Amino acid sequence: MRVLVVGGAGYIGSHMVKMLLDSGHDVITLDNLSSGHRDAVLGGVFVEGDLADINCLDKVFTEHHPEAVMHFASFIQVGESVRKPDIYYRNNVTNTLNLLDTMLKFDVKKFIFSSTAAVFGEPDYVPIDEAHPNRPLNPYGRSKLMIEHVLADYAKAFDFRSVCLRYFNAAGADPEGQLGERHDPETHLIPLILQAASGRRENIQVFGRDYDTPDGTCIRDYIHIVDLCAAHLAALDYLESGGESDRFNLGNGSGFSVQEVLDAVQKVSGRSVKVIDGPRREGDPARLVADAKRARSILNWKPIFTDLETIVQHAWQWELKCSDRVAKE
Numbered sequence: 001m002r003v004l005v006v007g008g009a010g011y012i013g014s015h016m017v018k019m020l021l022d023s024g025h026d027v028i029t030l031d032n033l034s035s036g037h038r039d040a041v042l043g044g045v046f047v048e049g050d051l052a053d054i055n056c057l058d059k060v061f062t063e064h065h066p067e068a069v070m071h072f073a074s075f076i077q078v079g080e081s082v083r084k085p086d087i088y089y090r091n092n093v094t095n096t097l098n099l100l101d102t103m104l105k106f107d108v109k110k111f112i113f114s115s116t117a118a119v120f121g122e123p124d125y126v127p128i129d130e131a132h133p134n135r136p137l138n139p140y141g142r143s144k145l146m147i148e149h150v151l152a153d154y155a156k157a158f159d160f161r162s163v164c165l166r167y168f169n170a171a172g173a174d175p176e177g178q179l180g181e182r183h184d185p186e187t188h189l190i191p192l193i194l195q196a197a198s199g200r201r202e203n204i205q206v207f208g209r210d211y212d213t214p215d216g217t218c219i220r221d222y223i224h225i226v227d228l229c230a231a232h233l234a235a236l237d238y239l240e241s242g243g244e245s246d247r248f249n250l251g252n253g254s255g256f257s258v259q260e261v262l263d264a265v266q267k268v269s270g271r272s273v274k275v276i277d278g279p280r281r282e283g284d285p286a287r288l289v290a291d292a293k294r295a296r297s298i299l300n301w302k303p304i305f306t307d308l309e310t311i312v313q314h315a316w317q318w319e320l321k322c323s324d325r326v327a328k329e
């Protein structure tokens with residue numbers, strides 16, 4: 001199939017482009033490189049452009065005739081979204097509407113959307129299934145939930161079929177070592193600890209040890225980037241074979257605490273990391289773990305890299321490459 005990957009130069013999108021190409025699909029990547037990297041797009045057609053630019057979208061659809069769209073482009077930092085809700089709603093909502101308008105105009109009606117566990121807010125229970133109420137705590141989570149509502153309405157009105165994938169914590173890197181996480185600034189736990197292990201960062205701060213969890217630190221569901229991308233391929237198959245619009249929670253199903261991640265990094269890297277105990281970060285729920293049974297049964301998806309050490313091992317391999325590159329510069 002010809003697949004347009006919007007945000008394909010970013011962390012998750014770049015792994016997706018690689019997997020689509022490896023699976024024999026034709027890929028067009030559209031990215032404004034606001035946080036992505038041109039050299040992370042390993043093949044296919046690359047168009048540098050912004051979702052705010054409707055003429056650019058028109059041109060992409062006219063020239064490349066995509067049959068389905070995967071949409072990864074958005075702003076992604078929870079804390080920043082609280083301080084700058086205007087830019088979050090504009091990029092994550094208004095610009096997504098531009099993309100959907102263009103898809104309708106060109107009669108392209110298969111869409112896979114990067115949603116997030118942040119649509120749930122503080123959970124009533126874990127693991128979190130799709131029936132759990134949606135009470136996002138910040139503009140980032142609300143912007144994603146708004147698009148989920150839009151997509152449900154488009155399904156009824158326009159026969160527009162979509163799959164919303166609520167990722168829990170995307171982690172790890174390409175097992176072949178070609179790609180990995182390169183956010184700037186980096187805010188995610190695993191790459192931050194790895195940077196402390198490689199010496200690119202002095203220490204890592206643990207945000208709270210007084211949570212109601214066995215070791216007092218927060219528990220998250222880290223899902224390997226390859227498993228995450230495999231779920232998108234499964235969603236594409238699902239839509240291609242006539243599947244109705246739906247939404248799925250995507251995680252490993254097992255939670256790991258911040259302390260367990262610290263231990264895994266030190267074991268895998270063989271280096272010790274300087275840890276500073278800090279206060280809780282505002283808005284962090286104690287425990288976020290996915291119930292991904294629906295994705296397993298309906299999309300026929302099965303995660304492979306569910307072991308924390310493997311996730312960390314792949315990310316460590318990438319961190320060594322990055323720290324080497326930085327040292328040479």
Ligand SMILES: NC(=O)c1ccc[n+]([C@@H]2O[C@H](COP(=O)([O-])OP(=O)(O)OC[C@H]3O[C@@H](n4cnc5c(N)ncnc54)[C@H](O)[C@@H]3O)[C@@H](O)[C@H]2O)c1
Nearest residue numbers: 007009010011012031032033034035036050051073114170
């Ligand atoms: N990383 C996670 O743990 C996680 C968890 C849940 C959901 N998500 C969602 O997954 C998606 C991808 O996340 P990521 O970690 O790869 O982020 P990322 O910042 O690495 O990638 C986003 C990409 O979109 C591009 N982009 C942003 N705005 C654009 C615009 N207006 N026009 C064109 N390109 C634009 C950026 O340049 C970047 O390449 C996001 O939608 C995010 O909300 C990520």
Ligand SMILES: O=c1ccn([C@@H]2O[C@H](COP(=O)(O)OP(=O)(O)O[C@H]3O[C@H](CO)[C@@H](O)[C@H](O)[C@H]3O)[C@@H](O)[C@H]2O)c(=O)[nH]1
Nearest residue numbers: 116117118167168169187188189205206207218258281284
């Ligand atoms: O320097 C740090 C960074 C993080 N943490 C903790 O580590 C855990 C994971 O944090 P982080 O990697 O920032 O991820 P989350 O805050 O869980 O958010 C991620 O996962 C969400 C879904 O669960 C997505 O919506 C977000 O986009 C994505 O950033 C949390 O308990 C944090 O408090 C620390 O202790 N120290």
